[in-house]
Amino acid sequence: MRVALAEDSVLLREGLARLLDDAGFDVVAQCENADDLLLKVRSFPPDVAIVDIRLPPTHNDEGLRAALEIRSGHPSVGVLVLSQYVEVGLALKLLADSAEGVGYLLKDRISDVDEFVAAVRRVGEGGSALDPIIVSTLLARQRPGDPIAQLTPREREVLELMASGSSNQGIADSLVITVRAVEKYVSSIFGKLGLPSTGSESRRVLAVLLYLRS
Amino acid sequence: MAVPAIARLDMDPHDARGPPNLVVIAGVALVGLAAATYSFTSALRNPAVGAELGEALVIALLSNWLTASYVLCGLFAWWRRPESRFGPLLVAAGFANFVSTLSWTTNDLTFTLGQALDLVPPVIFLHVFLAFPSGRLSSPLERGLVIGAYVAAVALQLNRMVFGGFGENNLLEFAPHEDAALLTLRVALLTMSALCLFGATLLLVRMRGRARPLRRSSVVLVDLFAVGLVMIAWLYVSASFGGPFVQEIRWATFATLGVAPLVFLFALLNARLARSAVGDLVLELRAEPPPADLRDSLARALNDPSLELAYWLPDFGVFANLDGRPVELPDLEGRTTTLIDRDGEHVAALIHDPALEDEPELLDAVQAAAGIALEYNRLQAELRARLDELRGSRARIVEAAQHERQRLERNLHDGAQQRLIALSLELSMLQARIGSDPEAKAGIERARRGIAASLAELREIAHGLHPAVVSAHGLAVALEQLAARAPVPVELTVDVDGRLPEPLEVAAYYVVSESLANVAKHAQASGASVDVVQDGGELVLEIVDDGVGGADSERGSGLRGLADRVEALNGRLRVWTPLKGGTRVRAEIPCV
Numbered sequence: 001m002r003v004a005l006a007e008d009s010v011l012l013r014e015g016l017a018r019l020l021d022d023a024g025f026d027v028v029a030q031c032e033n034a035d036d037l038l039l040k041v042r043s044f045p046p047d048v049a050i051v052d053i054r055l056p057p058t059h060n061d062e063g064l065r066a067a068l069e070i071r072s073g074h075p076s077v078g079v080l081v082l083s084q085y086v087e088v089g090l091a092l093k094l095l096a097d098s099a100e101g102v103g104y105l106l107k108d109r110i111s112d113v114d115e116f117v118a119a120v121r122r123v124g125e126g127g128s129a130l131d132p133i134i135v136s137t138l139l140a141r142q143r144p145g146d147p148i149a150q151l152t153p154r155e156r157e158v159l160e161l162m163a164s165g166s167s168n169q170g171i172a173d174s175l176v177i178t179v180r181a182v183e184k185y186v187s188s189i190f191g192k193l194g195l196p197s198t199g200s201e202s203r204r205v206l207a208v209l210l211y212l213r214s
Numbered sequence: 215m216a217v218p219a220i221a222r223l224d225m226d227p228h229d230a231r232g233p234p235n236l237v238v239i240a241g242v243a244l245v246g247l248a249a250a251t252y253s254f255t256s257a258l259r260n261p262a263v264g265a266e267l268g269e270a271l272v273i274a275l276l277s278n279w280l281t282a283s284y285v286l287c288g289l290f291a292w293w294r295r296p297e298s299r300f301g302p303l304l305v306a307a308g309f310a311n312f313v314s315t316l317s318w319t320t321n322d323l324t325f326t327l328g329q330a331l332d333l334v335p336p337v338i339f340l341h342v343f344l345a346f347p348s349g350r351l352s353s354p355l356e357r358g359l360v361i362g363a364y365v366a367a368v369a370l371q372l373n374r375m376v377f378g379g380f381g382e383n384n385l386l387e388f389a390p391h392e393d394a395a396l397l398t399l400r401v402a403l404l405t406m407s408a409l410c411l412f413g414a415t416l417l418l419v420r421m422r423g424r425a426r427p428l429r430r431s432s433v434v435l436v437d438l439f440a441v442g443l444v445m446i447a448w449l450y451v452s453a454s455f456g457g458p459f460v461q462e463i464r465w466a467t468f469a470t471l472g473v474a475p476l477v478f479l480f481a482l483l484n485a486r487l488a489r490s491a492v493g494d495l496v497l498e499l500r501a502e503p504p505p506a507d508l509r510d511s512l513a514r515a516l517n518d519p520s521l522e523l524a525y526w527l528p529d530f531g532v533f534a535n536l537d538g539r540p541v542e543l544p545d546l547e548g549r550t551t552t553l554i555d556r557d558g559e560h561v562a563a564l565i566h567d568p569a570l571e572d573e574p575e576l577l578d579a580v581q582a583a584a585g586i587a588l589e590y591n592r593l594q595a596e597l598r599a600r601l602d603e604l605r606g607s608r609a610r611i612v613e614a615a616q617h618e619r620q621r622l623e624r625n626l627h628d629g630a631q632q633r634l635i636a637l638s639l640e641l642s643m644l645q646a647r648i649g650s651d652p653e654a655k656a657g658i659e660r661a662r663r664g665i666a667a668s669l670a671e672l673r674e675i676a677h678g679l680h681p682a683v684v685s686a687h688g689l690a691v692a693l694e695q696l697a698a699r700a701p702v703p704v705e706l707t708v709d710v711d712g713r714l715p716e717p718l719e720v721a722a723y724y725v726v727s728e729s730l731a732n733v734a735k736h737a738q739a740s741g742a743s744v745d746v747v748q749d750g751g752e753l754v755l756e757i758v759d760d761g762v763g764g765a766d767s768e769r770g771s772g773l774r775g776l777a778d779r780v781e782a783l784n785g786r787l788r789v790w791t792p793l794k795g796g797t798r799v800r801a802e803i804p805c806v
Contacts, residue, residue, distance in 0.1 A: 009628070011636040019643060053686075059624070060686040084631050085673060087683050089694030108669050111638035111662060113646065137695070142703040144741065213698075 001124045002046040004029035006037035006063065007082075008056050016050065016110060023117045032056065034066035041070055045077050048124035052107075053083035053090070067094065071102065078123035082107045086131045088138060092213060095128070099205035103129030103165070119165070128165035128205045135163040138212035147193050155192070158185040163208045167201050234296065239289050242305060246285030249312040250278040257318040276468045277315050280335075284308030287475035297574065299349025304475060307338040325383035329375060333367035333406055336446045339471055340413040343440055346478060348571075356416060363409045370402035400454040407450035414443040442470035492579045499587045507536065508584060508591050515580045518567050525588075525595040526560035533563050536591060538599030554581050554588060562588050605784065612782040613717060616680070623680040631672055638665040681723050688712075689719045689746065696727055697744060701734040702759070705743040714753060714805055721779045721803060722746065722755055725787070728772050729757035729799045737761025737797060748805065752785075755801040764793040773799075 003025045007013040017027045029040040033056045041049055049070055053063040067079045071094075078101035081094060086106050094104050103123040109131065110116045119129035139148060139160065151159065154175075161171045168186070172179045186204075190197045195207055257274035285308035292301025314335050316328025341360045344351055351357045377398060378390035417440040445467040452460045495515040498505055505511045513521040524533035524541040532540045543551050543563055550568040554561045570577055581588075645658045676682070684692040690708040697706040713719070726744055733742050739761030747754050773789055780787040785803030 009632045009636070012632060012639070015636050015639045015643075019639065022643070022646075054627070054682075064687065084627055084635075085677065085683060087687075087691065087695045088698045089691030090683070090687060092694060093687075093691060107635050108638070108666060110635065111642045111665075113639075113642045137698050141698045142701060144703050213694075 001048065001121065002026045002028045003120065003124070004031065004037060004040050004046040004049045006031040006034060006049070006055060006066065007052040008032055008054075008059075009052075012052075012107075012110075019110065019113060020117075020120070023113070025117075025120070034062040037066055038069060041074055041077060045074055048078035048080060048101075048120055050080045050082060050120065053081050064090065064093070075101070078102065078126065080105065080120060080123045080129065082110070084108075086133050088134060088213070091130060091134045091209070095130075095206055095209060099128040099130075099165070099202045099209070100200075101126045101128070101202075104134065105129060105131045106133060118170070122165060122167070122170075126202065127167065128202045130164045130205065130209070132160070132164055135160050135212075138163070138209070141212065143214075150192050151189060155185055155189050158182065159189050159208065162186065162189075163205060163212070165202070165205050234292055236293075239293055243286060243289055246282060246289075246305070246308055246312075249309065250282040250285075253281065253312055253315040253318065254278045256320075257315070260318050260320055274318070276472060277311070279472050280468075281308050281312040281315070283472060283475045284311060287479045291479055300346060300478070301349070303342060303345055303349045304478065307342050310338050311335050320383060322383045322385050326375075326385040329380055329384065330368060330371055330386075333371050333402060334364070336406060336410055336443075337363040337367045339446070339474070340410060340443060342474075342478075343417055343443065344413060346481075359409065359413060359416065363406075363413075366405055366409065370398070370405060374398040374402055403450040403454040407447040410443045410447040410450070414440045414447070417443070442467060442474065445470065492576070492583050495580060496583045499584065508587050509536075512564070512580060512584060515583070516564075516566065516570060516576065518570055520567055522565040523591075524563045524565065525592040526562060527592075527596050527599050528559065529596070530599060534595050534599055536595050536598070538595050538597070538602050552577060556585070556589065561592055605782070608778065609782040612779060616717065616720060619679045620685070623676045623682055626672060626676045626679070627682070631669060631676070634665050634669050634672070638662050638669075641665070681720065681727075684719050684723045685716055689714065689722055692719075692723055693726055693744065693746065696723075696730055700730045700742065702737075702739050703741045704730065705741070707744070708746045710746060710748045710753070714748075718753060718783060718803055718805060721783055721785070722753060722801070724779055725755050725776050725799065725801045726757060728776050732772065732797070733757075733759045733761065737763075739796070751805055753801075753803045753805050755799075755803075757799045758796060760796045762793070763791045763795045763797050776801075 001024075003020055005013060005016055005020075005027060007016060007030075013030055013032075017030055020027050028044060028046050029037070031037040031040060034051075037049060037051065040046075049067075051063045051067045051070075053067075054060070055062040055066070063081065063083075067081050070077050070079050079094075080103035081090075082105055083090070084107050086104065091104050094102055101123055103119055105116070105119060109119070123129050139156070148156070148159075157175060158171055161174055166174065168179050168182045171182045175182075187197060190204075193211055195211055254274050257277070258271070284304050288301050288304025288306075288308060290301070291298070291304060295301060310331070314328055314331040316324040317332055319325050319328065337360070340363060341351075344356050344360060351360060372386065374395065375384055375386040376388050377392075377395040378384065378387040379392070379395040379399075380387065445463050448463055449460065449467060452458070452463070492515055495511055498511050499508075509521060509523040512523065513519055522541070524535060524543065527534050527538070530540070533543055534540050544565055549565055550571060552564045552566065552570075554564065564577075564581075641658050641662050645655055645662075648654050648658075681692060683695070688710075690710060693706055693708055697704040714722075726746070730742065730744070733739050737759045739759035742757065742759040745754075745756045745758075773787070777787040780801050780803055783803050784806075785801060787799070787801045789797065789799050791797040
């Protein structure tokens with residue numbers, strides 16, 4: 001799987017490249033800024049682009065804008081945004097139309113090598129990866145007559161993993177249960193929340209996200 | 215009420231002349247009347263006058279009417295308007311006219327003198343017209359024209375007299391020659407005619423150039439008298455080449471020139487009529503409520519729509535408008551500044567059309583009437599200037615603090631946070647490599663957890679220093695997180711077009727953040743709403759909860775800080791918190 005990187009800190013950029021290389025990825029581009037990344041993506045589209053949200057020259061929203069541009073201009077390229085702050089508003093912006101091939105993680109997550117690598121792979125394959133902080137913030141959000149409260153603790157765990165982009169297999173592995181059991185939990189959750197059951201795993205991320213936002 | 219003293223900026227102190235002595239005036243008047251009478255009787259006694267000009271009586275009467283009316287009107291103007299040179303100029307014009315009528319005498323000397331000055335009266339009229347109303351010629355061109363015309367009038371006439379044709383009383387007839395006499399006559403008359411036309415053109419240009427709405431109709435009337443100059447020019451050309459309407463135009467010229475001094479006088483003294491405008495001003499200033507802008511009232515009273523008012527702010531050492539903004543006193547042609555002083559201190563400056571200088575009495579009266587109101591407005595301007603100054607310094611303080619916090623946040627982000635993440639990554643990769651030593655692995659895991667905890671803390675600190683997400687991604691994005699993390703359900707509505715200036719977004723973020731924190735701490739609410747709307751030039755924020763309400767001193771301090779932020783941006787923060795009625799925080803901040 002080919003990866004392009006955009007991160008202005010040399011230390012982190014090289015660390016990330018080494019990590020991905022060790023994990024068997026093919027790091028095809030290491031960029032310092034958003035323009036360079038966009039150029040590389042245009043000329044030689046990778047499977048996934050990993051973008052720091054804060055890039056030169058202004059360190060404001062260059063990274064996010066590059067990510068959105070890749071999402072609209074190169075739908076086949078997965079985009080994983082890394083940031084030192086995760087914000088619900090930014091997640092909503094990134095996943096505005098679809099949760100396919102998109103990820104938004106706290107930068108700290110890269111040191112959880114196995115999980116990080118899995119997330120990169122998922123995004124590269126068209127799946128999604130949403131930081132657990134976002135998911136838990138949204139789950140904790142107060143809403144009148146909250147249907148979340150009707151979920152069993154197990155269903156809640158499944159919902160969290162589902163919202164952060166895990167596949168049924170991934171959920172099954174995490175919770176050490178069977179995939180069939182996961183499927184049962186998922187349909188029960190959708191029933192309780194009054195959500196129409198959607199086939200694709202990434203589409204249900206968006207559905208859950210929008211549900212939690214409202 | 216003390217009458218404010220008045221000082222004109224552009225006035226030479228030597229010009230501040232008092233009115234002339236009444237004895238002097240009476241004396242000059244008597245001399246003028248005596249001169250006119252003498253001239254009149256000379257004309258009647260001299261049969262040549264009648265033969266040459268036709269109706270001797272009429273001619274003598276008209277000519278001496280000119281002498282008498284110019285002298286008397288000039289004296290009156292001098293007495294009432296000692297600051298203007300126009301009165302003395304009129305008197306001089308009257309006497310010059312008298313001297314030219316000496317050509318009616320039969321004494322050789324006086325005849326020759328009178329004849330020599332025969333062409334001077336038109337130049338005097340030219341001079342008077344151009345010098346109205348100040349009595350001074352305003353441009354080098356005008357000065358050159360008048361001086362040249364005087365020289366030409368005398369020189370050409372003297373030249374002509376040498377060749378004879380003036381009868382036996384001419385002392386200068388040295389070389390009688392009929393053709394030369396005719397030629398020099400024509401040259402003289404054509405030259406004078408050209409000079410008169412040039413003068414009339416100058417007047418016309420000046421009239422157009424200062425098409426001032428405030429010029430009183432009488433002044434315009436005076437300008438129209440320039441047509442008299444054109445008629446003189448016509449007379450001269452006709453006299454030398456025998457053009458038509460000579461007689462009619464001659465009468466018309468006499469009439470025009472004869473009425474002119476009365477019109478001049480009327481125009482000069484017309485300020486009295488403007489007194490009624492001062493009366494209106496007094497009533498206006500007494501009205502309840504008083505007029506919002508004194509400038510408009512003064513502009514009406516002075517009949518000068520271009521009037522500007524500037525108030526003196528002694529502590530700032532500047533003139534300022536009613537809003538306390540500094541005003542430069544113009545140093546331009548076409549604007550005149552009149553300072554209004556009281557007790558030796560400036561109060562205000564009137565920046566007005568120079569034509570108002572012709573009406574100093576009106577200026578004085580208007581200033582006297584507006585005295586208290588001017589002082590009141592001056593204090594208002596001073597207060598606003600101070601408020602502006604305070605607001606500016608508060609904005610600078612808030613901005614400096616904000617700037618510093620932003621810098622610290624960036625340092626943390628680019629420094630410690632990045633390095634800790636890289637360190638944690640390094641440890642993970644080390645952990646993977648060291649293989650099977652469980653103790654070492656556990657140690658590394660502990661270290662990584664420690665780093666993770668530090669990073670979480672640093673993130674909190676960085677966010678507390680400055681909400682980077684606001685600067686980078688805007689208010690709408692940042693508020694999502696606040697709404698999501700609030701302890702009660704929050705209905706969030708953001709209707710903002712694109713990005714707003716950063717200080718505004720940051721202030722708005724803090725208003726929402728602090729208000730929601732208060733909801734969490736004090737309100738015991740079951741829900742809240744946050745509405746952010748860009749309404750015209752303002753950002754309006756409203757945070758409403760359905761909690762217990764009731765003012766609370768602990769809540770006050772946080773709100774005070776918010777109010778400081780909002781007010782530093784020229785905005786307003788208001789809080790309604792009736793007991794058991796929920797709390798409503800509303801901030802309105804201009805989007806500039």
